[in-house]
Amino acid sequence: MKFDFDRVIDRSASHCTKFEKYAGQDILPLWVADMDFQSPVAVIEALQRRVEHGVFGYTLPPPALVDVIIERLQRLYQWRVAAEDIFFMPGVVSGLNMACRGLLDQHQAAITATPVYYPFLDAPSLQQRQLISLPVDKRADGFHYPLEALAEQAAGNAGLLMLCHPFNPIGRLLDRAELTEIAAICERENLWICSDEVHCDLVFDGRQHIPLAMISPAAAMRTVTLMAPSKTFNIAGLGGSFAIIQNPELRARFKAAGEGILPNVNLLAYEAMLAAYRDSADWHESLMTYLQGNRDYLYSALNALPGVTMHKVEATYLAWLDISALGLNNPPGFFESHGLGMSPGAQFGDGDYMRLNFGCPRSVLEETVARFRRALKVS
Numbered sequence: 001m002k003f004d005f006d007r008v009i010d011r012s013a014s015h016c017t018k019f020e021k022y023a024g025q026d027i028l029p030l031w032v033a034d035m036d037f038q039s040p041v042a043v044i045e046a047l048q049r050r051v052e053h054g055v056f057g058y059t060l061p062p063p064a065l066v067d068v069i070i071e072r073l074q075r076l077y078q079w080r081v082a083a084e085d086i087f088f089m090p091g092v093v094s095g096l097n098m099a100c101r102g103l104l105d106q107h108q109a110a111i112t113a114t115p116v117y118y119p120f121l122d123a124p125s126l127q128q129r130q131l132i133s134l135p136v137d138k139r140a141d142g143f144h145y146p147l148e149a150l151a152e153q154a155a156g157n158a159g160l161l162m163l164c165h166p167f168n169p170i171g172r173l174l175d176r177a178e179l180t181e182i183a184a185i186c187e188r189e190n191l192w193i194c195s196d197e198v199h200c201d202l203v204f205d206g207r208q209h210i211p212l213a214m215i216s217p218a219a220a221m222r223t224v225t226l227m228a229p230s231k232t233f234n235i236a237g238l239g240g241s242f243a244i245i246q247n248p249e250l251r252a253r254f255k256a257a258g259e260g261i262l263p264n265v266n267l268l269a270y271e272a273m274l275a276a277y278r279d280s281a282d283w284h285e286s287l288m289t290y291l292q293g294n295r296d297y298l299y300s301a302l303n304a305l306p307g308v309t310m311h312k313v314e315a316t317y318l319a320w321l322d323i324s325a326l327g328l329n330n331p332p333g334f335f336e337s338h339g340l341g342m343s344p345g346a347q348f349g350d351g352d353y354m355r356l357n358f359g360c361p362r363s364v365l366e367e368t369v370a371r372f373r374r375a376l377k378v379s
Helices: 041-053 063-077 092-103 119-126 147-154 176-189 248-256 267-279 281-303 331-336 362-375
Strands: 086-089 109-114 130-135 137-139 142-144 158-164 192-196 223-227 241-244 318-322 353-357
Touching: 041 267, 063 086, 063 267, 086 092, 086 248, 092 119, 092 158, 092 192, 092 223, 092 241, 092 248, 109 119, 109 147, 119 130, 119 158, 130 147, 147 158, 147 176, 158 176, 176 192, 281 318, 281 362, 331 353
Parallel strands: 109 130, 109 158, 158 192, 192 223
Antiparallel strands: 086 241, 137 142, 223 241, 318 353
């Protein structure tokens, strides 16, 4: 089946966060991490069938969805999990906060590497815990996880590592050597791990995502793995995700942190998650081909411009642009004045960068590049 990712869909009347920010302005919304493509037909049809039923009472996780997740993890990663290891939640961000609340004592700190998805920076303080931020190692060949700094800080009062893998916003897919060292440090210093792996199905160039919990049995016993089909199948607004926790004690502490606060997953989210994972593999395959083409187009076009550097994205549909050479006092304002609405790097921990979402039709990216050229006065 052919899928039309080139189709431009008018989202202006859908009350979506991404477009509402710039409503009535000639600014391309290239910020929030959802895509501008229609979700898979199988997902849409599953939702329509459920809506036609007409009764929307409290709903338990469908056994078929649990079975699909178990089969998928085994097939993709040779990861054997049991039904009781899976805990459903309305969003991954909830999981970050529950980990800080439930796995850290009041005097303990959470560690994360920056720049990183900003809820990682917010979660510890929201739960009255400390945060230790470790800047990534910037090298000629790209970004590397700050392993030496992690080893040093883990020996202090830290009790939790919050890992973003694949790494939003820098687009890195951590390799086995890095993951092995991270797991070893956490084992040696007795840190829990909360690994956000929501972008695990958005990996380019034939690379293979490796769940942190798969590094060793010991790593699995100290890890909360957060996953969801929301980013991959463009169903983020439905609010469905899950945690995989194979240590019963860890699972009990994590779940207890959300009691009385965490709402149940929406019944439509369950339907969408099942249809996405079970019935939408062909759509996903075509999507990845299209996104890789978008990435390659943007990489060539932006790196040809003065003052902008884009590293090759290994995973996610998010480009991390180094604009430090432009010497801008207000990078977001400058680009918005030229019709480009990107996420400011300062939000993630590095103001020398901007994040650009390339999960959109190619024509939108072509207009994006044209606006970059005008902004930078390139003829």
